[in-house]
Amino acid sequence: MAPNGTTPTATASGESSKPRTVASGKGSDDAHRQKILVVGWRKAGKTSCIKTVFQQVPAREVPYFGVTQKIERVNYDSIVPLQIWDTPSNFELDQLDVPLSTFSTIVYVLDMQQDDSYHESILKFVHLMVRAYLVNPNLRFSMFIHKAEVLSEDYRGENYAEIQRATSEEIEDFPYKTLQTFAPNLDFDDPSTISMIINQLISDVKFSMTSVHDVSLRDAWSKVIQGSMEMLAAVESLLLDFTSHSSADNSFLFDIRSGVILATDNRHRTDDLSEQVTEYLSSFLQFRELYKPLTLQKANGVNGRGDKQAETNAQEDGEGEEEDGPRGWWDEEDPDEPWMTQSTRLLPNTTLSLWQFTPYLALVVLLRTETWQARRGTIEYNLTFLRQGVREILQVM
Numbered sequence: 568m569a570p571n572g573t574t575p576t577a578t579a580s581g582e583s584s585k586p587r588t589v590a591s592g593k594g595s596d597d598a599h600r601q602k603i604l605v606v607g608w609r610k611a612g613k614t615s616c617i618k619t620v621f622q623q624v625p626a627r628e629v630p631y632f633g634v635t636q637k638i639e640r641v642n643y644d645s646i647v648p649l650q651i652w653d654t655p656s657n658f659e660l661d662q663l664d665v666p667l668s669t670f671s672t673i674v675y676v677l678d679m680q681q682d683d684s685y686h687e688s689i690l691k692f693v694h695l696m697v698r699a700y701l702v703n704p705n706l707r708f709s710m711f712i713h714k715a716e717v718l719s720e721d722y723r724g725e726n727y728a729e730i731q732r733a734t735s736e737e738i739e740d741f742p743y744k745t746l747q748t749f750a751p752n753l754d755f756d757d758p759s760t761i762s763m764i765i766n767q768l769i770s771d772v773k774f775s776m777t778s779v780h781d782v783s784l785r786d787a788w789s790k791v792i793q794g795s796m797e798m799l800a801a802v803e804s805l806l807l808d809f810t811s812h813s814s815a816d817n818s819f820l821f822d823i824r825s826g827v828i829l830a831t832d833n834r835h836r837t838d839d840l841s842e843q844v845t846e847y848l849s850s851f852l853q854f855r856e857l858y859k860p861l862t863l864q865k866a867n868g869v870n871g872r873g874d875k876q877a878e879t880n881a882q883e884d885g886e887g888e889e890e891d892g893p894r895g896w897w898d899e900e901d902p903d904e905p906w907m908t909q910s911t912r913l914l915p916n917t918t919l920s921l922w923q924f925t926p927y928l929a930l931v932v933l934l935r936t937e938t939w940q941a942r943r944g945t946i947e948y949n950l951t952f953l954r955q956g957v958r959e960i961l962q963v964m
C-alpha cells in the first residue's frame with residue numbers, strides 16, 4: 568500500500584524520483600496547486616474516490632475507511648500539481664479557511680444506490696454550484712454518480728439519466744434571489760441575468776458514472792484533470808502529430824501512479840479502448856511492483872551494476888529481443904533515470920508500446936505490429952520530439 572500521508576511522492580510507485588516541485592505538504596507550496604473540492608453526502612464515497620486513485624489504496628480496503636472527521640488535503644504531483652480537498656460528512660461552506668474562489672473544480676459525489684436521498688443531495692449540489700459560480704464563474708463542476716457497479720445495467724442507465732435531469736431542473740428552479748447578497752453586482756430581478764446563469768451552469772456541469780471497482784473512476788478523474796490543464800490543447804496536438812507521423816493508431820499520455828489518462832491524440836478513440844489501455848497499464852505496473860524488491864536487491868550491489876541492472880529489470884520486452892542490445896536514445900538523454908519502457912505484441916496484428924517520459928508521465932501507443940516492426944526506429948526518433956515538446960510545455964507552465 569502506498570504511504571498514507573497527504574503528500575505521496577513519485578517514489579511511491581518505485582520510480583527513482585526527481586520531483587518537479589518540493590512537495591512538503593506543509594502548505595508551503597500550496598499556492599501553485601490547482602485545488603479540487605470534493606463534497607457530497609455522508610458515505611457517498613468521497614474518501615474512496617480520492618484514496619483509491621491518488622493514494623493507490625486498493626479498492627478492497629474501501630469498506631474500512633473511517634469517517635472523515637475534518638477537511639483533509641491530498642497533494643498530488645502530476646502534469647499539473649493538484650491539491651484535492653476531502654471533506655467530512657457535515658461539511659458546510661463556512662468551514663473552509665480559504666475563499667471558495669480558490670478552487671478550480673468542485674467534484675460532487677452522489678451515491679447512486681441512495682434513491683431516497685437523491686433529491687436532497689442534488690439540492691445541496693445545486694446550492695453549492697450557485698454559490699461557487701457567484702464567486703468564480705470559471706469554476707468547473709463535476710458530479711460523480713458513484714457506486715454504479717451495484718445496480719443492474721438498465722436501472723443504472725435510468726438513474727443516471729434521472730439524476731442529470733433532476734439536476735438541470737433544480738438549476739432552473741433555484742431561488743437565485745436568496746443569494747443576492749453574495750453577488751451585489753448582479754441584478755437577480757433581471758430575467759436575462761438568471762437565464763444566463765442557468766444556461767452556463769447546465770452546460771458546465773459534467774456527469775460521470777463511477778465505481779472504485781473499475782476504471783470508470785479514473786476516467787472521471789481524467790475529465791476533471793483535463794479540465795484543469797491549460798496546456799491540454801498543446802499536448803493533444805503534439806500527440807496527434809506524433810501518432811500520425813509514426814503511423815500509429817492511438818496514443819495515450821498517462822499519469823503513472825494514478826493511472827489517469829491526461830491526454831490522447833483524440834483519433835478513433837472509444838471509451839472501451841481507453842478502459843482497456845488503462846487496465847493494461849495498471850496490470851503492467853503491478854508487474855513492476857512485483858519485481859521491485861528484486862531490483863533493489865541488485866541495485867544495492869549484488870552484482871555492482873546498480874541502476875543499469877534496475878533498468879534492465881524494469882524493461883519487459885514482449886518480443887524478448889535487444890536485452891543486451893545498444894542503449895536507446897532515452898538512456899543517453901537522462902542517464903540518471905532508469906525510465907521504463909516496454910512493448911508487447913498483443914495479437915498478431917496489434918502491438919502496444921510504453922515509454923516513461925518523466926517520473927509522472929508515460930506514453931502508451933497502440934499500433935499495427937507490422938508498423939512497429941518496420942518503423943520502430945522512426946517511431947523512437949519521433950518520440951524524442953514528442954518528449955521534448957511535452958517537457959517544454961511543462962516548463963513554461
Ligand SMILES: Nc1nc2c(ncn2[C@@H]2O[C@H](COP(=O)(O)OP(=O)(O)O)[C@@H](O)[C@H]2O)c(=O)[nH]1
Nearest residue numbers: 609610611612613614615629630632714778779
Ligand atoms: N459498492 C460500492 N461501495 C463503495 C464504493 N465506493 C465507496 N463505497 C462504500 O461506501 C462507503 C463510504 O465510503 P467513504 O469513501 O468513506 O464515503 P465518504 O463518507 O463520502 O468519504 C464505504 O463503506 C465504502 O465501502 C463503490 O464504488 N462501490
Ligand SMILES: [Mg+2]
Nearest residue numbers: 613614634635
Ligand atoms: Mg470520507
